[in-house]
Amino acid sequence: xxxxxxxxxxxxxxxxxxxxxxxxxxxxxxxxxxxxxxxxxxxxxxxxxxxxxxxxxxxxxxxxxxxxxxxxxxxxxxxxxxxxxxxxxxxxxxxxxxxxxxxxxxxxxxxxxxxxxxxxxxxxxxxxxxxxxxxxxxxxxxxxxxxxxxxxxxxxxxxxxxxxxxxxxxxxxxxxxxxxxxxxxxxxxxxxxxxxxxxxxxxxxxxxxxxxxxxxxxxxxxxxxxxxxxxxxxxxxxxxxxxxxxxxxxxxxxxxxxxxxxxxxxxxxxxxxxxxxxxxxxxxxxxxxxxxxxxxxxxxxxxxxxxxxxxxxxxxxxxxxxxxxxxxxxxxxxxxxxxxxxxxxxxxxxxxxxxxxxxxxxxxxxxxxxxxxxxxxxxxxxxxxxxxxxxxxxxxxxxxxxxxxxxxxxxxxxxxxxxxxxxxxxxxxxxxxxxxxxxxxxxxxxxxxxxxxxxxxxxxxxxxxxxxxxxxxxxxxxxxxxxxxxxxxxxxxxxxxxxxxxxxxxxxxxxxxxxxxxxxxxxxxxxxxxxxxxxxxxxxxxxxxxxxxxxxxxxxxxxxxxxxxxxxxxxxxxxxxxxxxxxxxxxxxxxxxxxxxxxxxxxxxxxxxxxxxxxxxxxxxxxxxxxxxxxxxxxxxxxxxxxxxxxxxxxxxxxxxxxxxxxxxxxxxxxxxxxxxxxxxxxxxxxxxxxxxxxxxxxxxxxxxxxxxxxxxxxxxxxxxxxxxxxxxxxxxxxxxxxxxxxxxxxxxxxxxxxxxxxxxxxxxxxxxxxxxxxxxxxxxxxxxxxxxxxxxxxxxxxxxxxxxxxxxxxxxxxxxxxxxxxxx
Amino acid sequence: xxxxxxxxxxxxxxxxxxxxxxxxxxxxxxxxxxxxxxxxxxxxxxxxxxxxxxxxxxxxxxxxxxxxxxxxxxxxxxxxxxxxxxxxxxxxxxxxxxxxxxxxxxxxxxxxxxxxxxxxxxxxxxxxxxxxx
Numbered sequence: 001x002x003x004x005x006x007x008x009x010x011x012x013x014x015x016x017x018x019x020x021x022x023x024x025x026x027x028x029x030x031x032x033x034x035x036x037x038x039x040x041x042x043x044x045x046x047x048x049x050x051x052x053x054x055x056x057x058x059x060x061x062x063x064x065x066x067x068x069x070x071x072x073x074x075x076x077x078x079x080x081x082x083x084x085x086x087x088x089x090x091x092x093x094x095x096x097x098x099x100x101x102x103x104x105x106x107x108x109x110x111x112x113x114x115x116x117x118x119x120x121x122x123x124x125x126x127x128x129x130x131x132x133x134x135x136x137x138x139x140x141x142x143x144x145x146x147x148x149x150x151x152x153x154x155x156x157x158x159x160x161x162x163x164x165x166x167x168x169x170x171x172x173x174x175x176x177x178x179x180x181x182x183x184x185x186x187x188x189x190x191x192x193x194x195x196x197x198x199x200x201x202x203x204x205x206x207x208x209x210x211x212x213x214x215x216x217x218x219x220x221x222x223x224x225x226x227x228x229x230x231x232x233x234x235x236x237x238x239x240x241x242x243x244x245x246x247x248x249x250x251x252x253x254x255x256x257x258x259x260x261x262x263x264x265x266x267x268x269x270x271x272x273x274x275x276x277x278x279x280x281x282x283x284x285x286x287x288x289x290x291x292x293x294x295x296x297x298x299x300x301x302x303x304x305x306x307x308x309x310x311x312x313x314x315x316x317x318x319x320x321x322x323x324x325x326x327x328x329x330x331x332x333x334x335x336x337x338x339x340x341x342x343x344x345x346x347x348x349x350x351x352x353x354x355x356x357x358x359x360x361x362x363x364x365x366x367x368x369x370x371x372x373x374x375x376x377x378x379x380x381x382x383x384x385x386x387x388x389x390x391x392x393x394x395x396x397x398x399x400x401x402x403x404x405x406x407x408x409x410x411x412x413x414x415x416x417x418x419x420x421x422x423x424x425x426x427x428x429x430x431x432x433x434x435x436x437x438x439x440x441x442x443x444x445x446x447x448x449x450x451x452x453x454x455x456x457x458x459x460x461x462x463x464x465x466x467x468x469x470x471x472x473x474x475x476x477x478x479x480x481x482x483x484x485x486x487x488x489x490x491x492x493x494x495x496x497x498x499x500x501x502x503x504x505x506x507x508x509x510x511x512x513x514x515x516x517x518x519x520x521x522x523x524x525x526x527x528x529x530x531x532x533x534x535x536x537x538x539x540x541x542x543x544x545x546x547x548x549x550x551x552x553x554x555x556x557x558x559x560x561x562x563x564x565x566x567x568x569x570x571x572x573x574x575x576x577x578x579x580x581x582x583x584x585x586x587x588x589x590x591x592x593x594x595x596x597x598x599x600x601x602x603x604x605x606x607x608x609x610x611x612x613x614x615x616x617x618x619x620x621x622x623x624x625x626x627x628x629x630x631x632x633x634x635x636x637x638x639x640x641x642x643x644x645x646x647x648x649x650x651x652x653x654x655x656x657x658x659x660x661x662x663x664x665x666x667x668x669x670x671x672x673x674x675x676x677x678x679x680x681x682x683x684x685x686x687x688x689x690x691x692x693x694x695x696x697x698x699x700x701x702x703x704x705x706x707x708x709x710x711x712x713x714x715x716x717x718x719x720x721x722x723x724x725x726x727x728x729x730x731x732x733x734x735x736x737x738x739x740x741x742x743x744x745x746x747x748x749x750x751x752x753x754x755x756x757x758x759x760x761x762x763x764x765x766x767x768x769x770x771x772x773x774x775x776x777x778x779x780x781x782x783x784x785x786x787x788x789x790x791x792x793x794x795x796x797x798x799x800x801x802x803x804x805x806x807x808x809x810x811x812x813x814x815x816x817x818x819x820x821x822x823x824x825x
Numbered sequence: 826x827x828x829x830x831x832x833x834x835x836x837x838x839x840x841x842x843x844x845x846x847x848x849x850x851x852x853x854x855x856x857x858x859x860x861x862x863x864x865x866x867x868x869x870x871x872x873x874x875x876x877x878x879x880x881x882x883x884x885x886x887x888x889x890x891x892x893x894x895x896x897x898x899x900x901x902x903x904x905x906x907x908x909x910x911x912x913x914x915x916x917x918x919x920x921x922x923x924x925x926x927x928x929x930x931x932x933x934x935x936x937x938x939x940x941x942x943x944x945x946x947x948x949x950x951x952x953x954x955x956x957x958x
Binding site: 306467469470471472473477478481482484485 | 834836839840856858859860861862867869
């Protein structure tokens with residue numbers, strides 16, 4: 001009971017919400033139907049489950065009951081519902097049956113113990129059964145949530161089965177329900193007048209297992225009965241057993257009011273089941289809207305199904321005027337035919353013809369309009385058949401509007417040209433479905449048909465009229481096949497698809513033009529290009545202007561491109577080259593990174609050293625330092641042992657970060673290696689300078705290099721200067737570069753310093769230094785001032801250096817050029 | 826023709842007597858009642874005609890549905906045309922017997938031929954009529 005109270009609370013909320021908003025519920029119903037089909041249950045399945053399991057004491061009978069009840073005969077009791085509900089109200093104290101249970105029991109074939117006694121009860125049971133069977137699952141759901149007052153607890157108790165035994169069948173109802181089985185339309189009189197025992201009949205109680213078994217068996221035959229109309233009805237298989245008790249107390253519920261207003265969904269016309277399996281009913285229920293934005297229009301019937309009912313005029317129209325537009329299946333498909341299936345061919349022809357008599361096009365006609373318009377004009381001009389006013393789409397077997405223009409012959413139902421007895425003033429008929437053909441072709445066909453028609457029209461007609469099996473394939477089926485065949489003929493590029501046909505008729509036309517007089521203009525008709533307009537079928541996803549990103553809605557029909565990947569095709573060589581370049585660069589960077597990490601460790605060593613006072617640590621750190629240094633070296637000397645490889649240095653220096661690395665690294669290197677690095681730099685200075693054009697970071701190197709230079713011995717210095725000068729013209733490029741100039745000055749100044757400080761220095765031992773200086777001075781003098789880039793700084797002792805080697809005149813020149821004074825810096 | 830002018834369509838052949846040759850060699854004669862886009866055919870009052878030499882026999886088969894891909898050729902039978910042929914109609918049993926004999930003799934000749942070829946060291950592979958592969 002408490003459970004129901006909780007449900008009660010839920011229900012009140014529901015009721016409050018729904019109080020005045022009936023439309024929303026309808027909308028919800030509609031959505032439900034769209035999503036789940038007609039079998040959708042509106043209510044919360046969890047509540048349902050709770051209710052069912054609770055009521056049945058967890059026996060799970062509820063499902064069986066529901067199934068059995070729902071699948072019963074769908075008789076038309078829309079009106080009966082109201083009456084029975086009112087009856088239920090009146091018989092508040094009566095015990096409602098779970099008729100599905102009785103159903104199943106009846107199907108199981110239990111012998112009814114005492115039929116006479118329970119005759120009256122059977123009536124109520126049947127009416128209740130009807131009620132339940134016809135009940136909308138929504139009702140049952142809401143009903144489930146509705147609180148059953150304790151006053152009618154009997155009804156509730158009957159269905160709970162919690163503490164009390166299961167409600168068991170009134171066996172007298174069985175024979176009635178058997179009838180119910182067979183005659184689902186049979187309207188049972190509501191007969192609640194009989195007094196059902198207020199309590200549960202403890203007698204005729206079956207065991208739990210038996211009940212289950214019966215229920216299951218009972219549902220099986222049900223299921224097969226009307227499965228074909230499963231989608232037709234909006235009624236589903238809601239748990240039905242409970243509804244009775246609930247219904248009585250649901251008068252206030254909005255759902256009830258809806259049902260009272262609207263009535264239950266009508267029973268589908270019985271004729272449908274007689275038709276046998278209607279293929280179109282196997283189709284999933286129509287959606288109210290396309291599921292995805294931009295999907296192609298939804299077809300109610302799969303494209304491949306043959307027609308079951310006479311096609312509407314729209315379809316006829318399509319046959320005769322093939323379009324490339326998507327076809328939405330005509331709604332008339334789903335309704336019973338307005339006129340009998342097998343019509344006389346004449347009437348069928350008239351029906352087929354009637355849309356062509358009408359002027360305006362239906363809105364769905366697509367881009368082939370111009371052709372059709374032209375064709376229609378031709379028809380109207382040339383085919384002189386009588387026209388009444390705008391004909392109704394489906395001609396009800398009346399009016400004799402001939403297909404090809406001409407009063408129909410009395411006998412001939414052959415879909416051919418009119419027989420010879422048609423009035424002579426009748427113009428040759430035009431086939432409406434030949435719009436895509438060349439006019440010549442059409443004319444030839446017409447003539448051919450007429451000839452053949454004259455010969456054979458009569459006899460064929462006679463014979464076929466006597467054949468009792470004729471027209472097994474109805475007109476609409478023929479049209480359907482024709483439609484498919486015509487669709488296959490549509491072509492956006494006739495010259496591609498039908499080259500010979502096009503060419504042949506072109507030639508013929510030309511020939512005729514040549515033969516005829518040019519004065520006869522009327523015969524030279526313009527060629528109607530039998531071409532269907534190219535409709536862009538590629539789907540473009542919906543895009544909103546100014547929005548960021550794309551629409552998130554995507555489906556099978558319109559898959560969304562997740563990544564706008566653009567394919568750039570490059571030649572193999574290019575790719576290889578590019579790859580090589582990138583690989584090398586990556587390698588350099590990698591090396592640089594490694595060295596950097598080592599360098600950083602080395603640089604941080606001091607800090608760590610300071611922080612670690614213990615001697616052990618110191619020793620370790622020393623080791624570490626040594627190691628890192630070695631590593632640094634090792635990184636350098638890849639190719640030869642103990643020698644700084646030029647290429648490596650240059651490689652590293654080619655990257656900006658590498659240059660920085662070197663500048664930081666230099667102070668940590670042991671002097672010979674540092675010297676070697678500087679040598680390498682100076683040796684490759686032009687190349688480095690070139691690479692550095694963008695970055696201009698060579699100047700970072702000045703300070704460490706200066707430091708290194710200052711530590712150099714004289715011979716090394718000489719070597720360095722020599723390296724700097726290097727090959728012909730190197731010095732010029734060196735001078736061009738700021739760093740180069742600075743380096744040169746550094747070297748010179750160092751040399752000068754050495755000379756000036758130490759009198760008998762080794763610089764003067766060989767003439768190399770002197771020569772080099774000479775050449776430098778020569779170069780300096782010869783170089784145009786524009787190409788001489790200003791150095792970072794000018795060492796002050798340059799003047800004294802030059803004064804040693806050059807004469808006064810040149811010295812002055814140099815002075816001017818280089819703007820070196822004794823005070824310059 | 827009137828439905829799809831300029832093309833060949835079976836629509837106009839409906840309710841007429843046709844003779845169809847199937848891929849398995851059978852010859853059916855019947856009234857063509859219905860077609861579809863795959864040229865599947867529905868025959869009514871079908872008769873299977875077995876030809877052996879100058880004799881033929883008709884076996885009534887009732888309603889036949891022929892899958893379109895199995896049709897070799899299909900032609901209308903002109904009822905008006907006088908059917909004076911040298912062929913002689915016999916009973917079903919007789920024609921079936923004749924057919925059996927024919928098959929038998931064919932097999933025997935085939936066997937002899939194969940044997941002869943084998944003796945000479947030649948072998949002709951059996952032609953596969955069913956183009957399933």
